Amino acid sequence: MSLLLDNQFKELPPDKSVDTKLFLETVSHIPAFFDCLGSSVFSVIKSDINGNITKIRGVYLKDPAKYVTLQDILVAEREAHAAEWPKVGATLALMWLKRGLRFIQILLQSLADGDRDENNPNLIQVNVTKAYQQALKKYHGWFVQRIFQVALHAAPYRSNFLKALSKGEEVKEEDCLANVRQFLVNYTATVDAIYEMYTNLNAELDYTV
Amino acid sequence: MSLLLDNQFKELPPDKSVDTKLFLETVSHIPAFFDCLGSSVFSVIKSDINGNITKIRGVYLKDPAKYVTLQDILVAEREAHAAEWPKVGATLALMWLKRGLRFIQILLQSLADGDRDENNPNLIQVNVTKAYQQALKKYHGWFVQRIFQVALHAAPYRSNFLKALSKGEEVKEEDCLANVRQFLVNYTATVDAIYEMYTNLNAELDYTV
Numbered sequence: 001m002s003l004l005l006d007n008q009f010k011e012l013p014p015d016k017s018v019d020t021k022l023f024l025e026t027v028s029h030i031p032a033f034f035d036c037l038g039s040s041v042f043s044v045i046k047s048d049i050n051g052n053i054t055k056i057r058g059v060y061l062k063d064p065a066k067y068v069t070l071q072d073i074l075v076a077e078r079e080a081h082a083a084e085w086p087k088v089g090a091t092l093a094l095m096w097l098k099r100g101l102r103f104i105q106i107l108l109q110s111l112a113d114g115d116r117d118e119n120n121p122n123l124i125q126v127n128v129t130k131a132y133q134q135a136l137k138k139y140h141g142w143f144v145q146r147i148f149q150v151a152l153h154a155a156p157y158r159s160n161f162l163k164a165l166s167k168g169e170e171v172k173e174e175d176c177l178a179n180v181r182q183f184l185v186n187y188t189a190t191v192d193a194i195y196e197m198y199t200n201l202n203a204e205l206d207y208t209v
Numbered sequence: 210m211s212l213l214l215d216n217q218f219k220e221l222p223p224d225k226s227v228d229t230k231l232f233l234e235t236v237s238h239i240p241a242f243f244d245c246l247g248s249s250v251f252s253v254i255k256s257d258i259n260g261n262i263t264k265i266r267g268v269y270l271k272d273p274a275k276y277v278t279l280q281d282i283l284v285a286e287r288e289a290h291a292a293e294w295p296k297v298g299a300t301l302a303l304m305w306l307k308r309g310l311r312f313i314q315i316l317l318q319s320l321a322d323g324d325r326d327e328n329n330p331n332l333i334q335v336n337v338t339k340a341y342q343q344a345l346k347k348y349h350g351w352f353v354q355r356i357f358q359v360a361l362h363a364a365p366y367r368s369n370f371l372k373a374l375s376k377g378e379e380v381k382e383e384d385c386l387a388n389v390r391q392f393l394v395n396y397t398a399t400v401d402a403i404y405e406m407y408t409n410l411n412a413e414l415d416y417t418v
């Protein structure tokens with residue numbers, strides 16, 4: 001069951017800084033999203049993302065007063081680990097986490113926009129592929145890209161996916177998509193703000209795994 | 210670099226009971242084995258196995274005097290969780306861990322036995338496939354089996370694999386294989402003893418993931 005839509009992200013302040021504590025609280029509900037994909041094998045992705053969150057939380061909890069915003073963490077790590085930064089600590093964890101968050105954002109947006117394969121209207125492969133190409137593909141080498149191709153075959157049906165997003169209740173598709181759109185407002189703004197921060201701080205890397 | 214061969218398993222006592230503390234100490238060097246497979250993507254398997262070890266250690270540390278042997282743990286869990294057992298706790302973790310250990314055993318044994326594809330003598334796909342078929346395939350659904358097929362293409366060359374097993378030193382192939390054979394003696398006996406215990410306690414399950 002996904003609690004995704006129940007845990008709305010907060011509206012950003014005008015300076016678009018992301019409050020670390022609020023972010024961690026809300027984002028910790030995201031890994032459950034991967035349960036809606038059906039196969040337990042997606043727990044691999046869930047635990048990668050959980051690992052990112054745990055790492056960021058670990059840094060935050062060392063000094064909550066110092067790390068009020070996500071940017072406070074990146075700036076402090078840049079000073080503390082000049083040689084390795086940004087491939088280090090919570091900066092690296094958030095670099096990858098934001099890509100997983102972007103993947104989810106584009107997937108949900110694509111469903112909300114009604115993108116579909118007219119010949120297979122109950123499949124979400126087009127939406128998943130769009131999200132993958134825009135959010136992750138360039139950071140994956142041939143091996144992980146081929147794993148993705150296989151994983152794509154295990155994507156759930158659209159109807160089951162939307163039902164899972166609605167916690168298994170039989171809600172009308174339009175109602176579910178209205179919830180998705182509502183969810184996406186602050187979520188997208190938060191993910192955009194994190195991407196912008198990586199660009200501004202020159203913290204983005206494009207190595208592949 | 211693999212520390213595998215440096216961390217020999219101990220000889221079993223005549224009753225073939227496996228000492229929990231010694232087992233955990235030795236087996237904790239196993240996850241590093243997956244680093245010899247080259248691609249960082251195998252860290253997914255490494256963390257699955259690490260998770261198994263962590264779970265068993267967690268139970269052991271709750272009462273080391275009570276859980277002297279692995280069998281002590283299984284028997285105690287059978288009593289404590291009658292309804293779910295054996296799909297629970299350290300019993301489940303060891304059920305899967307032993308399959309990963311068997312996979313490694315068969316792979317190394319097959320290399321030591323000189324099994325090879327005469328047309329591609331520097332590939333280990335035949336050895337990896339043999340290990341997979343005997344140790345894991347029946348517990349994997351179609352999805353994970355296809356992931357395995359893809360992963361197989363990322364297996365390292367035989368020469369690089371043997372070199373990694375020898376901690377990157379240029380040792381003669383025959384010397385490395387002699388070390389492998391030496392390692393396999395107590396290792397195989399330990400893995401066999403764990404399998405026997407699962408059979409005797411009727412603790413084995415054959416559901417697929």
Ligand SMILES: CCCCCCCCCCCCC/C=C/[C@@H](O)[C@H](CO[C@@H]1O[C@H](CO)[C@H](O)[C@H](OS(=O)(=O)O)[C@H]1O)NC(=O)CCCCCCCCCCC
Pocket residue numbers: 037044045048049051052053055089092093094096097099100103128136144147151152154155209249250251253254353356357360
């Ligand atoms: C039995 C045979 C088995 C054979 C072996 C099989 C191997 C299977 C491989 C599966 C790959 C799983 C995906 C995980 C990929 C991860 O490798 C990457 C990078 O992961 C990052 O790496 C960093 C170091 O470079 C740090 O360790 C980060 O950790 S740190 O916190 O320590 O800094 C970590 O997140 N994350 C990613 O690419 C993120 C993925 C996000 C979500 C993707 C959604 C896709 C959904 C698809 C739905 C159809």
Ligand SMILES: CCCCCCCCCCCCC/C=C/[C@@H](O)[C@H](CO[C@@H]1O[C@H](CO)[C@H](O)[C@H](OS(=O)(=O)O)[C@H]1O)NC(=O)CCCCCCCCCCC
Pocket residue numbers: 040041042044045144147148151246253254257258260261262264298301302303305306308309312337345353356360361363364418
């Ligand atoms: C970007 C797109 C990404 C798309 C998504 C990709 C998904 C990739 C999927 C990769 C599968 C990785 C292999 C892991 C499989 C695991 O699912 C299984 C069962 O794992 C067990 O499950 C139990 C519950 O049923 C408990 O949770 C156990 O945990 S518990 O401790 O909590 O009880 C846990 O170990 N372990 C296994 O099958 C064991 C595998 C052992 C080693 C195999 C060696 C193979 C080497 C091959 C070399 C060529």
